[in-house]
Amino acid sequence: MEFNLIQIVPELYQLLLIVALFCQSLGDGSDTPPAERWLPFFAAFGVFVNIVSFNAQGLIFGGAYKLDALSQFFKLAIAAGFYVAVLNASRQPSLEERKRPDYFMFLALSAWGLMLLSSAVELITIYLALEISSYSLYAVIPLRSVNGKGVPGAAEAAIKYILFGAVATGLALYGFSYILASQHTSYIAELALRSWTWSGQPMAVVGLSLFLGGLFFKLALFPFHFWCPDAYQGASNETAGFVATLPKLGAVVVLVRLAVLLKPGLEITTLLAVLGACSMTFGNLCALAQKDIKRLLGFSSVAHAGYIMVGLVSGTAMGLAAAVFYALAYVAMNLLCFWVVSRVASDGRNLQLDDLNGLYKRSPGLAFALGVGAFALVGLPPTMGFMGKFFLIASAWDHGYNWLVITLVVNSAIAIYYYLSLVRHAYTHEAGEDVPTPDNSAFSLFGAGILAAVVLVLGMVPGRVFDFAILAGKQLLP
Amino acid sequence: MEFGYPVLTTLIVFPLLAAAGLFLIKSPQVARVYTMGASILELILAIPLFTFKHIADWQFVERAAWVPQWGLEYHLAVDGISYLMVMLTLAILPLCVMCSWTYISKRVKEFHFCLLFMTAACVGVFAALDLVLFYVFWEAMLIPMYLLIAVWGGDQRRYASLKFFLFTLAGSTLLLAAIVAFRITGGTFSIPELMQTNFSFNFQFWAFLAMALAFAIKVPMFPFHTWLPAAHVQAPSAGSVILAAVLLKMGTYGFLRFCLPLTPAASEYFAPLMIAISIASILYGGAIALGQEDIKKLVAYSSVGHMGFVTLGIFLFNQRGVEGALFQMLNHGIITGALFMMIGTVYERSHSRLIKDNMGMGKYLPAFMFFWGLYALASLGFPGTNGFVGEILVFVGAFQKSPYIGALLVPGALLGAAYMFRVTLKMAWGQPSSAKTWPDLNTREWAYLLIPALFVFYIGLAPKLFFDVIDPSVEKLVSDLKSRATVEQVVAAQPAPVAVAAAVVPVAHAADSPAQPVNN
Numbered sequence: 001m002e003f004n005l006i007q008i009v010p011e012l013y014q015l016l017l018i019v020a021l022f023c024q025s026l027g028d029g030s031d032t033p034p035a036e037r038w039l040p041f042f043a044a045f046g047v048f049v050n051i052v053s054f055n056a057q058g059l060i061f062g063g064a065y066k067l068d069a070l071s072q073f074f075k076l077a078i079a080a081g082f083y084v085a086v087l088n089a090s091r092q093p094s095l096e097e098r099k100r101p102d103y104f105m106f107l108a109l110s111a112w113g114l115m116l117l118s119s120a121v122e123l124i125t126i127y128l129a130l131e132i133s134s135y136s137l138y139a140v141i142p143l144r145s146v147n148g149k150g151v152p153g154a155a156e157a158a159i160k161y162i163l164f165g166a167v168a169t170g171l172a173l174y175g176f177s178y179i180l181a182s183q184h185t186s187y188i189a190e191l192a193l194r195s196w197t198w199s200g201q202p203m204a205v206v207g208l209s210l211f212l213g214g215l216f217f218k219l220a221l222f223p224f225h226f227w228c229p230d231a232y233q234g235a236s237n238e239t240a241g242f243v244a245t246l247p248k249l250g251a252v253v254v255l256v257r258l259a260v261l262l263k264p265g266l267e268i269t270t271l272l273a274v275l276g277a278c279s280m281t282f283g284n285l286c287a288l289a290q291k292d293i294k295r296l297l298g299f300s301s302v303a304h305a306g307y308i309m310v311g312l313v314s315g316t317a318m319g320l321a322a323a324v325f326y327a328l329a330y331v332a333m334n335l336l337c338f339w340v341v342s343r344v345a346s347d348g349r350n351l352q353l354d355d356l357n358g359l360y361k362r363s364p365g366l367a368f369a370l371g372v373g374a375f376a377l378v379g380l381p382p383t384m385g386f387m388g389k390f391f392l393i394a395s396a397w398d399h400g401y402n403w404l405v406i407t408l409v410v411n412s413a414i415a416i417y418y419y420l421s422l423v424r425h426a427y428t429h430e431a432g433e434d435v436p437t438p439d440n441s442a443f444s445l446f447g448a449g450i451l452a453a454v455v456l457v458l459g460m461v462p463g464r465v466f467d468f469a470i471l472a473g474k475q476l477l478p
Numbered sequence: 479m480e481f482g483y484p485v486l487t488t489l490i491v492f493p494l495l496a497a498a499g500l501f502l503i504k505s506p507q508v509a510r511v512y513t514m515g516a517s518i519l520e521l522i523l524a525i526p527l528f529t530f531k532h533i534a535d536w537q538f539v540e541r542a543a544w545v546p547q548w549g550l551e552y553h554l555a556v557d558g559i560s561y562l563m564v565m566l567t568l569a570i571l572p573l574c575v576m577c578s579w580t581y582i583s584k585r586v587k588e589f590h591f592c593l594l595f596m597t598a599a600c601v602g603v604f605a606a607l608d609l610v611l612f613y614v615f616w617e618a619m620l621i622p623m624y625l626l627i628a629v630w631g632g633d634q635r636r637y638a639s640l641k642f643f644l645f646t647l648a649g650s651t652l653l654l655a656a657i658v659a660f661r662i663t664g665g666t667f668s669i670p671e672l673m674q675t676n677f678s679f680n681f682q683f684w685a686f687l688a689m690a691l692a693f694a695i696k697v698p699m700f701p702f703h704t705w706l707p708a709a710h711v712q713a714p715s716a717g718s719v720i721l722a723a724v725l726l727k728m729g730t731y732g733f734l735r736f737c738l739p740l741t742p743a744a745s746e747y748f749a750p751l752m753i754a755i756s757i758a759s760i761l762y763g764g765a766i767a768l769g770q771e772d773i774k775k776l777v778a779y780s781s782v783g784h785m786g787f788v789t790l791g792i793f794l795f796n797q798r799g800v801e802g803a804l805f806q807m808l809n810h811g812i813i814t815g816a817l818f819m820m821i822g823t824v825y826e827r828s829h830s831r832l833i834k835d836n837m838g839m840g841k842y843l844p845a846f847m848f849f850w851g852l853y854a855l856a857s858l859g860f861p862g863t864n865g866f867v868g869e870i871l872v873f874v875g876a877f878q879k880s881p882y883i884g885a886l887l888v889p890g891a892l893l894g895a896a897y898m899f900r901v902t903l904k905m906a907w908g909q910p911s912s913a914k915t916w917p918d919l920n921t922r923e924w925a926y927l928l929i930p931a932l933f934v935f936y937i938g939l940a941p942k943l944f945f946d947v948i949d950p951s952v953e954k955l956v957s958d959l960k961s962r963a964t965v966e967q968v969v970a971a972q973p974a975p976v977a978v979a980a981a982v983v984p985v986a987h988a989a990d991s992p993a994q995p996v997n998n
Contacts, residue, residue, distance in 0.1 A: 375621060378647075382614055382618055390658075393658045397658045406655060409651040409654055412651050416647050424639075427625065428629060428635065462545060463545045463547065466547055470547055
């Protein structure tokens with residue numbers, strides 16, 4: 001297909017933002033408007049750009065880069081998520097003024113990498129896009145300061161993230177070499193035609209498992225999750241809000257593309273299912289004991305990574321669509337929760353559960369939004385979390401992994417306790433001393449209200465959005 | 479729509495709109511009046527329901543696509559089984575508002591928001607005919623109930639609300655798995671269509687277990703009942719009223735609507751177990767109630783016993799048993815709801831729920847004691863009250879099934895009389911520690927206690943209207959169950975002689991009373 005610049009306008013636009021931020025970061029910032037002032041408007045325009053180019057089609061750059069329903073759907077979701085993350089970070093109290101352009105540049109770069117990732121259909125391209133999105137996050141995590149001094153915890157979190165990321169990357173590359181050696185191609189479309197049984201191609205199966213490891217690191221799936229709670233805890237609330245949400249979209253889109261290789265019954269599919277089961281059980285059990293809200297949400301995201309596996313292993317278009325929808329739901333729910341966390345911790349501290357005490361009095365709007373977010377993460381109707389979970393279960397039942405479905409529902413029961421404790425502290429405990437003053441500005445409440453409305457409305461009438469997810473799924477597994 | 483508006487949808491949506499409207503109101507007193515007005519308007523909107531025809535068909539049907547990709551439908555309708563439950567839900571709401579008038583003094587707006595939200599969800603549960611829609615309402619109702627207990631409850635409200643939430647949600651997660659399994663195996667989420675489908679026994683076995691766990695926790699049946707006393711005691715009185723009158727009914731409604739029609743063979747198979755558990759609930763609930771010092775706890779345990787009668791009636795699989803179960807559901811809602819309102823009334827005076835702090839009220843509060851005595855008699859099934867109608871039907875059903883089951887019920891009924899008399903005698907004539915200056919019932923209290931009293935006598939003395947409503951649906955339920963369970967027995971993969979034997983003697987335990995014809 002003829003390459004046409006118009007096809008990749010969203011990526012180019014994002015690149016433009018990065019360049020602009022880069023230029024701004026070169027100066028001392030005295031004669032340019034602050035990044036947090038202008039970027040939200042341009043990020044919002046980015047969402048619009050993505051809507052306009054929603055129907056782009058094509059296979060370009062030598063067949064390595066595919067524009068289809070799936071990629072455009074995810075690019076739109078990433079752009080929207082980026083907009084929310086930028087808004088969220090624009091009032092970051094723990095970020096020095098002069099570092100802001102750099103901070104936002106790295107965020108934009110990471111989002112750009114994720115956009116590339118959602119179109120990549122060749123293993124090296126996937127790898128490169130994955131690294132672009134990871135490297136920029138390595139730099140963002142330690143950017144946290146209190147009274148002008150760096151926070152040691154943030155540096156520790158960054159080191160952990162880098163070390164884990166480096167190991168996972170190494171594993172992925174190593175696995176890639178095995179895949180290339182045994183299957184002689186790195187294009188997913190061709191790989192899909194090869195055998196992936198253990199008896200036929202043991203080397204390729206090992207290779208793919210290792211390669212998936214790199215993605216699991218992004219997704220924080222057991223046993224690649226160890227960085228997750230530590231990194232969330234160390235990073236500032238707003239940074240954690242970004243790290244916890246958008247990169248999962250990137251990981252899910254690649255997993256969905258690779259899912260064409262994962263026929264039910266294959267050893268590697270079973271491995272994925274087992275990892276998913278371990279991930280949800282381990283994540284939920286660990287989360288039960290957490291007091292720090294970001295750690296709690298960190299373990300919760302480990303559990304949710306496991307839930308997404310349920311859709312991927314079913315090997316049907318509906319399963320993929322369910323995984324896509326759930327990833328979207330996950331991002332929306334977590335953006336909502338992190339939005340509330342960032343607004344409540346207006347002094348940039350790490351929120352403990354006790355800091356939420358009496359939130360309903362100090363900020364009824366934020367308390368309600370937190371309630372919506374927590375009940376959505378539990379999977380209670382009428383929220384997006386319920387619909388997402390329901391789609392996962394419905395798509396995976398009777399495709400050989402019923403035990404995984406049962407594990408999922410049992411895990412939802414375990415998870416109630418800790419999500420409920422968010423609501424419990426906000427609504428039933430009275431505020432003690434030294435609780436942070438929540439941000440009750442119109443900006444804060446409006447953002448929380450919009451995100452809560454998204455979570456509720458898409459929970460009640462998910463049909464339209466799910467149509468897009470099905471379109472994407474059908475295209476991969478007709 | 480013959481009434482100009484979709485009745486059931488309106489009954490669900492109107493409370494939600496009214497609840498949203500509460501946020502515009504500042505003053506607590508206005509919020510109370512507003513909610514009272516909304517609840518009466520809700521009753522007025524329900525007037526078309528009185529045109530309910532006495533047949534077994536689905537009525538007031540509303541059907542629309544919801545999520546067509548998965549075949550989810552927005553499908554509402556009522557039949558004789560759900561009709562009375564919807565009515566009960568609607569009638570309870572104004573009573574709850576009235577009995578919280580002075581009881582709730584903090585965060586009044588949010589309280590009434592929860593009540594209205596709750597009503598919408600409860601109507602939805604009883605009217606939904608799509609499994610997922612049902613599940614959505616079923617779970618949605620947990621959130622307001624949790625808040626009612628956790629925010630407006632007593633000293634241990636956090637413990638009680640958490641226990642309530644964990645028990646009920648944990649139970650219903652497997653229900654979701656069962657719902658999905660029904661869809662994959664039966665091809666649809668529509669309950670009326672699934673009722674026509676025959677599932678293999680193995681499937682029914684697991685589906686029944688998954689559903690029964692959720693419903694048994696909700697009822698609650700004997701080993702799963704521990705959340706109930708905690709929740710009842712800690713909840714504010716309106717919360718207890720809704721909990722007793724409506725929420726518990728959802729469990730037994732689930733048995734009637736799902737377990738019996740969808741998994742008839744498994745229901746037959748598990749019936750002895752369910753009957754045993756029901757009897758255990760009756761005896762255990764009664765025995766524990768006998769030893770309580772806290773009035774509210776006593777009524778809570780008596781609920782366990784009364785709901786045992788309901789589940790027993792359901793699993794007797796005969797006309798009288800199921801009728802008795804439905805009557806008992808309705809009656810328990812009226813009587814126990816009223817008893818909880820009375821406890822709230824007296825708590826506002828004595829600020830204690832202990833029997834020893836509320837003694838000798840025959841002298842100080844004669845009107846109060848009159849109502850208490852009336853509801854206590856109704857609760858133990860005194861002839862002439864509605865409690866009698868329900869209990870006698872279950873008794874008849876039980877003796878039809880087997881004299882042994884009937885015999886085991888007798889001590890249960892005696893226990894009911896024992897604990898109710900014990901507490902009532904102390905409350906009426908016990909020696910109070912000090913002279914009381916409490917005022918007797920005021921007009922508002924008269925109003926909300928008189929309304930249930932009318933129903934106690936109406937159902938107790940002239941139950942025909944209610945029989946007319948429920949009978950066609952119950953007959954259909956029982957006959958469907960009989961025919962389909964028999965078919966299942968034949969279809970089940972058995973060697974031919976066994977299958978024939980199974981067809982001749984439909985159920986093994988029916989052999990206990992082979993000589994008795996089914997005496998309808």
